[in-house]
Amino acid sequence: MARKGYHHGNLRQALVDAVLPIIEARGPTGFTLSEVAKAAEVTPPAVYRHFEGREDLIAEAARQGYGIFADLMEHAYETGGPSPLAKLETVGRAYLAFARKFPGHYIAMFESGISINRNADLAARSARAFGVLERAAEDVTRHLPPGRRPPPQMVAAHIWATAHGVVELFARGSPGTKSPFPPEDLLESAIGVYLRGLGLIPQDA
Template sequence: MSTKPYHHGNLRDSLLDAAALLLAQNGAQALTLREVAKAAGVSHAAPYHHFPSREHLLAAVAAQAFAGLASAMAAADADGARSQGLRLMDICEVYVEFARARPAQFRLMFGPLLAQKSRYPDLKQAAEAAFNVLVMAATAFDAERGPELALTGWSLAHGLANLAIDEAFTDLPVAVPAPAVLARAMAARMLGLQGGVDQ
């Protein structure tokens, strides 16, 4: 791939796209600014014009992922024809399916590399915006217990997502439904909805 000057086109977007692709292929530990620059077709020095370190680049990738998760959850909560309980179940399912579709990004978003989100303002803002989608949906379901339900539902969906992407449900001595089905069933139980349908 030919090297291009750092000021070509939308360099930042190109670097983020390349980083996201390499992350999916090799994981965060193997990702370097040099490899990202090579994949984006720019000089080795070019990434430093936007990202002072590898961690800042990873934080930007994680911020994009949080924005994508927030959009997916907001879309699940947008169907006014469905009750708020069913929409919360949709959000739980969307969360698990997001993790399964993007396991490397999901691990990065919540992993130790970026545990101190306050060091990366854009990442902190994106993570809080995603969580706020859940809090608002839970509060619409139960104004008094909304934050508690949001924390409980997040913990439930997050644990289920991690178990699913780590294939921990394989070969268990009990029947395990598909992750999306299990996510909805567990959310329904948490919300006190019989048979997964609120009355």
């Protein structure tokens, strides 16, 4: 097949689209830019018109992923149900859904070693996504007296870490076949145990 050279309408996006399945299959370090160029049906020098190197391309995949991720998290928060706990659990399920539906983006975001501070837009999109969890955590903790109220940022970070652990162990790849419980049930029960331990929901809830 003849290479398309620079005839893409949007070569930059075509290269991101080409690298995502490669990242999913091989990880963030298992490819060269020449392989991405071949997948996008362009010549290798064309890649360097848009990206300085492999990390720059991965960072763009991560930036776009965080935008999708933040949109999904915000939608989950806004439509998640009548109670703060329901909203928090819906946001958690949206995290799992994103990891399943956008594995290439997810790996670029969380497993590539790319700093979220690599550029301002990447940092802003990451902050917007984490901000949704912070708002949900603040809703859950609001009823506690100030002296007993944990910082929403800490609660959000703990829940983010829990969701990430469920994804890594049970929601992506072959380890997921070993869990006797659906990932959503694992995450929901973990959130419940955590919030009960903090006294944020009744023991019998």
